[in-house]
Amino acid sequence: MEGARRVPAGIDPNVPSVARMYDYYLGGKDNFAADREAAEKIIALGREVGGDAREIARENRGFLRRAVRLLARSGIGQFIDIGAGLPTQENVHQVAERHIADPRVVYVDNDPVVLNHARALLADNRTTIAVSGDLREPKAIFDDPAVRAHIDFTRPFAVLMVAVLHFVSDDEEAARIVDQVRERLVPGSHLVLTHAYQGTRDEAAVSCGKQVYSGTSAGGVATRDLSHLESYFAGLDLLKPGIVPVQAWRPEVPWDVPVDFTGFGILGAVGCVI
Numbered sequence: 600m601e602g603a604r605r606v607p608a609g610i611d612p613n614v615p616s617v618a619r620m621y622d623y624y625l626g627g628k629d630n631f632a633a634d635r636e637a638a639e640k641i642i643a644l645g646r647e648v649g650g651d652a653r654e655i656a657r658e659n660r661g662f663l664r665r666a667v668r669l670l671a672r673s674g675i676g677q678f679i680d681i682g683a684g685l686p687t688q689e690n691v692h693q694v695a696e697r698h699i700a701d702p703r704v705v706y707v708d709n710d711p712v713v714l715n716h717a718r719a720l721l722a723d724n725r726t727t728i729a730v731s732g733d734l735r736e737p738k739a740i741f742d743d744p745a746v747r748a749h750i751d752f753t754r755p756f757a758v759l760m761v762a763v764l765h766f767v768s769d770d771e772e773a774a775r776i777v778d779q780v781r782e783r784l785v786p787g788s789h790l791v792l793t794h795a796y797q798g799t800r801d802e803a804a805v806s807c808g809k810q811v812y813s814g815t816s817a818g819g820v821a822t823r824d825l826s827h828l829e830s831y832f833a834g835l836d837l838l839k840p841g842i843v844p845v846q847a848w849r850p851e852v853p854w855d856v857p858v859d860f861t862g863f864g865i866l867g868a869v870g871c872v873i
Contacts, residue, residue, distance in 0.1 A: 610710075610711055610712055612631040612632070612633060613631075613633050614633060614814075614815065614816050615631075615633045615634045615636070615637035615638075615814065615815040615816065616630075616631075616634055616710055616712070616815060616816045616817075617766055617812070617815050617816065617817045617820075618682075618684045618685055618708065618710045618712070618713050619631065619634040619685065619710075619712065620634050620637055620638040620641070620815070621656060621684055621685070621762070622634075622684070622685040622687070623635055623638040624638060624642075624652055624653050624655075624656035624657075625653075625656050625657065625660065625687055626653075627685060627687060629685050629712065629716060637811055637812075637814065637815060638652070640807075640811045641808055641811055641812075644804050644807050644808050644811075645808075645863075647804045648804045648805075648863060649862070650862065650863050650864070655864055655865055658844075658845050658846040658864070658865070659761065659762050659793055659845050659865050659867070660687070660689065661845070661846070661850075662761070662793060662845035662846075662848050662865075662867045663689075663691070663759070663761050663791075663793075664689045664694050665848065665849050665850070666759075666791045666848070666867075666869050667691050667694040667695055667757075667759075667791075668694055668697075668698060669838075669849065669869070670757050670789055670791075670869075671694070671695045671697075671698035671699045671702065672698050672699075674699070674755075675699075675755055675756065675757050675787075675789060676695070676699050676701070676702045676703060677702070677703045677704075677750050677751065677754065677755070677756035677757065678691050678692075678695060678702065678703070678704045678705070678756065678757045678758075678759060679704075679705045679707065679740070679746070679750065679756065679757070679758045679759065680704065680705065680706050680707060680759040680761070681707045681732070681734055681737070681740065681758065681759065681760050681763060681780075682707065682708060682734050682760065682761070682762075682763030682766075683706035683707060683708050683713065683717065683729070684708065684713060685712070685713050685716055685717075686716050686717055686720045690720075691704050691706070691759065692704040692721075692724065692726070692727040701726050702726060702727075703726055703727075703749055703750055703751075704726065704727040704728075705727075705728055705729075705730060705745075705746050705749055705750060706721075706727070706728070706729040706730070707729075707730055707731075707732040707734075707740055707746075708729070708731070708732070709731060709732060709733050709734075710816070713729075714729055714731055717729035728745060728749055730743055730745050730746060732746075734760070734763055734764070734766075734767065734776065735767065735772065735776060737776055737779040737780050737783075738779055741783050752783065752785065753785065754785070754787075755785060755786070755787030755788045755789075756784075756785075756788050756789075757788065757789040757790075757791055758780050758783075758784065758788070758789070758790055758791065759791040759792075760777075760780070760790070760791070760792045760793075761791065761792070761793045761867075762793050762794070762795070762865060764776065764777070764792065764794050764831075765794050765795040765820050765821050765822065765823070766812075766817040766818075766819070766820055766821075767821070768818070768819040768820070768821045770821075770823070770827065773821070773823075773827075774830065774831075777790075777792075777831045781833075781834065781835070781872075784835075784872045785872065786872050786873065787871070787872065788871070788872045789869055789870065789871050789872075790831075790832065790835060790869070790870045791867075791869050792828070792831060792832075792867065792868060792869075792870075793845055793865050793866065793867035793868075794823060794827075794828055794831075794865065794866055794867075795820060795821070795822045795823075795863075795864075795865055796822060796823070796824075796825075796828075796844070796860070796863065796864055796865060796866045797822035797824075797863055798860060798861045798862045798863050798864070799861045799862075805822065805863065808820070809821075809822075822863075825842060825860070825866070828842050828866055828868065829842065832868060832870040834872075835870030835871060835872060835873075836870060836871045836872075836873050837868055837869070837870050837871075838868070838869045838870070838871060840858070841868060842866055842867070842868040843858045843866065843867070843868070844858060844859070844860070844862075844864050844865065844866055844867075845864070845865045845866065845867040846864075848867050848868070848869075
């Protein structure tokens with residue numbers, strides 16, 4: 600999305616957006632110069648510590664695809680994707696539709712660019728909607744009339760929080776958000792969550808990365824350790840292989856291999872309400 604194109608109301612193209620940076624990592628074109636500049640800084644920092652921001656983004660997207668496929672095959676037909684980001688290939692509704700008839704999907708985001716693109720993509724789709732909502736206010740998302748009309752909360756559903764919670768810098772606030780989400784899950788429902796993980800990599804590079812994200816619309820990013828992620832799934836039954844780097848969560852090749860937690864990346868897991 601070049602600067603010459605019309606900028607949607609409420610968008611400052613000079614402030615990087617984490618959604619549009621993620622789009623850039625994935626090879627998309629729905630981003631501004633400020634997004635690309637910030638993303639390139641993260642890519643360069645990743646190289647310094649032996650990582651690859653683009654590959655991490657692709658691995659995270661692969662996790663999302665595999666998790667949705669597993670749940671749809673298990674009979675879950677309702678999905679709420681909080682912090683959905685810009686549409687790309689293999690979106691939640693597209694994956695689910697291959698495995699279950701008429702899945703009900705709600706995309707939630709607070710970025711006008713994301714919502715504009717999602718609604719255009721879904722213009723002819725009666726089973727999938729996009730609504731404006733803030734990750735920090737999950738109660739408002741669940742109580743949104745459009746969401747309540749679309750999702751039957753008496754039946755099992757899945758809430759996806761994929762690569763979004765780490766943009767809530769305060770640990771207590773992040774815990775509150777997940778608590779409020781878990782409170783709404785009925786038996787048979789699932790929580791799908793991924794989160795940035797620092798490992799034992801260069802602290803200086805990670806600090807520089809956090810500084811880049813502090814200048815984005817999200818206001819910052821936080822890496823959290825395994826104990827934090829375990830607490831997010833308190834009371835839920837973790838599907839095997841538990842909390843692992845996203846590339847190790849049920850990949851197409853055998854996944855029962857040793858898992859490396861030393862490198863920077865993203866951890867993911869899926870939990871179920873019994």
